[in-house]
Amino acid sequence: MWALTHVANKGDRLALLHVVPHGGGAEADAPNLATLQALCRACKPEVEVEALVIQGPKLATVLSQVRKLEASVLVLGQGKPSPFSCLFRCRSEEFVEQCINKAECLTLAVRKQSKGVGGYLISTRWQKDFWLLA
16 A cells, blocks of 8 residues: 555556465465455556466566566565564565565565554665655
8 A cells, every 4th residue: 555655646557466376375365455456446546556466486476577567666565573583584574675686676665663653664775774754
């Protein structure tokens, strides 16, 4: 939703991409993605919203879809790091970092700030954990 409210403008196309590993249950994720697509369309009808479920290796699939769709901006949702991520680098954090460094377009990783503080933490190729109060 952050991409829809902060990045997308009238006439833009928003692609919701969900990547599942080979042999994964892509069918199980389809209803959730369809619900998100309908919510996005209702929230901002002037933006074309497309939902894609693709099987394959996560990083390679995302990067190939960025090229195929000629995306100008890639927005990645980022969860809060767990207490263990201080000890071991989390796979999802590595994935986000690799997307930021390898994608051929502007890539933003977005994480909602804690409830008491508000705003978002944004990471890009040039700035890590920039606090956006919006």
